[in-house]
Amino acid sequence: MAYDFDLFVIGGGSGGVRCARIAAGHGARVGVAEERFWGGTCVNVGCVPKKLMVNAAEYAGWAEEAAGFGWDMEVRGFDLAKLAAARDAEVARLSGIYGRLLANAGVTSFDARASFIDAHTLDVGGRRVTAEKIVIAVGGRAVRPELPGAELGMLSDDVFTLKTLPKRLIVVGGGYIALEFACVFQALGSQVELVYRADMPLRGFDQDIRVALKAALDAQGIHQHVGHHPARLDRQGDHLRLSLLGGGAVEGDAVLFATGREPNTQGLHLDAAGVACTAGGAIEVDEDHRTTAPNIWAIGDVTDKLNLTPMATAVGHALADTLFGKTPRRASYLNVPTAVFTSPPIGTVGLTEADAAACGPVDIYLASFTPMRHTLSQRQGRKTLMKLIVCQETRKVLGAHMLGEDAAEIMQGIGIAVAAGLTKEDFDRTIGIHPTAAEEFVTMRTRTREAGLRAAAE
Structure with missing residues (x-):
């Protein structure tokens, strides 16, 4: 049968656009549909606008530290509306680039919602479209917690609609989205109340990094309410009251729920195409990202494998090469470097100490110090922590972790x-670059401790 397209991609985020563009470059007839905005979450309501806000927040600390380096500076205030206008203009520019990239590659774009009629047929904004191969790249979406009054709070997307700064902001969640926005708003001038269920932030990260970050959050003046579950949210006059399970409450002018995201599969009619989902709601895929329907693949956050924009982009590129470029390959999910743009930021790659120690004996190299940028200032709590995890048997570096200035840049x-x-x-x-913080990664000579001996003995 003759199909309208060789490949149709549902979703115009980073992964979907890359897959569509590369496939078209290999000669495929490609269509792509995006119902909300080109560039997806990352460009529009995720990493890009968030990083612009992180950059804005850093100036407050730099201004505070300037006196120690001889500068006489006065900070007269912060205008969120001015930042929002500049941020939104940049986001619009970048979103437009994605559309032009597709057009220049010869891809047919649809500003419409796509859903399955059958495994080869889609309803694209009311138009019936057929494709030999289909890739699902619809990403994920923020989830509102199930508690009374939750509709009174914001989700992460809503942060980018704010035009004024809340005086008191309650952030619920201990993951990277919650922590990044907590640091941003505290630096911009809000008083942040951070509520999370665990005893430490950033579950799943290396324990030394978690401990160091918790101390850094305290040093910034962020009030941490640890080990607490939210029970309900109520409006009381001109403020909100978040009640906690077991008693107690936190009050603020706004509440941000950053308690999780889920694959954005609603309304796709996956069952019509024979596409199965996991128990957690993610689209089920094999090592080649093929779904349970043999002509349909899924990439990016909708698979809930490793929810990072560069990972989705790499997988999309590899899939296009495999399907149409006659060069079958996979993008590796091992040793993917990543960053958390808290204050200070975090960079990490490879195994945590706990994961590495479970596999056998490892040597731990750890350094903590005040970087030169902060040695002449009165700003408190700006410590840097660096850590290497080394396999005793092979001497390979299994993991590297850092909390401190420029961590993301260094970790790349x-x-x-x-x-x-x-x-x-x-x-x-390797010779270190002096004087830098980064040189510490190549000058740590003394082992701090060893771990994993019990696992090796067993």
Whole structure:
């Protein structure tokens, strides 16, 4: 049968656009549908506008520290509406680029919602479209918690609609989205109340990083309410009251729920195409990202494998090469470097100490210090922590973790070394760039401790 397209991509985010563009470059007839905005969550209500707000927030700290370096500066206030206008203009510019990239590649774009009629047929904004192969790249969406009054609070998307700064902001959640916005709004001038269920922030990250971040949050003046579950949210006059299970409450002018995201599969009619989902609601895929329907693939956050924009982009590119480029390949999910743009920021790649120690004996190298940027200022709590996890048997560096200024920039280079399987001796013989914080990664010579011996003995 003759199909309208060789490939149709549902979703115009980073992964979907890359897959569509590369496939078209290989000669495929490609269509792509996006119902909300080109560039997806990352460009429009995710990493890009968030990072612009992180950048804005950093100026407050720099201004505070300037006196220690001889500057006489006066901070007269912060205008969120002015930042929002500039941020939104930049987001619109970037979103437009995605549309032009597709057009220049010869991809047919639809500003419409797509859903399945059968495994080869889609309803695209009321138009019937057929495709030999289909890729689902619809991403994820923020989830509102199920508690009374939750509709009174914001989700992460709503942050980018704010035009005035809340004086008191309650942030619910201990993951990276909650922590990043907590740091941003505290620096911009809000008093942030952070509520999360665990005893430490950032579940799943290395424990030393978690401990260091908790101390850094305290130093910024963020009030942490640890080990608490929200029970209900009520409006009382001109403010909101978040009641906690077991008693107690936190009051504020606004509440941000950052308690999780879920695959954005609603309304796709996956059952009509024979596409199955996991128990958690993610689209089920094999190692090649093929779904339970043999002509349909899924990539990115909708698979809930590793929810990072660069990962979705890499998978989309690899899939296009595999399907149409005659060069079958997979994007590796191992040793993917990532960052958390808290204050200070975090960069990490490879295994945590707990994960590495479960596999056998490892050596831990740890350094904590005040970086030069903060040595002459009166600003408190700006410590840097760096950590290497080394396999005792092979001497390979299994993990690298950092909390401190420029952690994300530094970790990109360290990520290459860990992905390449370099050893601690490779790090040791690399000459450091002095004076920098980054040189600490290649000058840590004294082992702090060893871990995982019990696992090795067993």
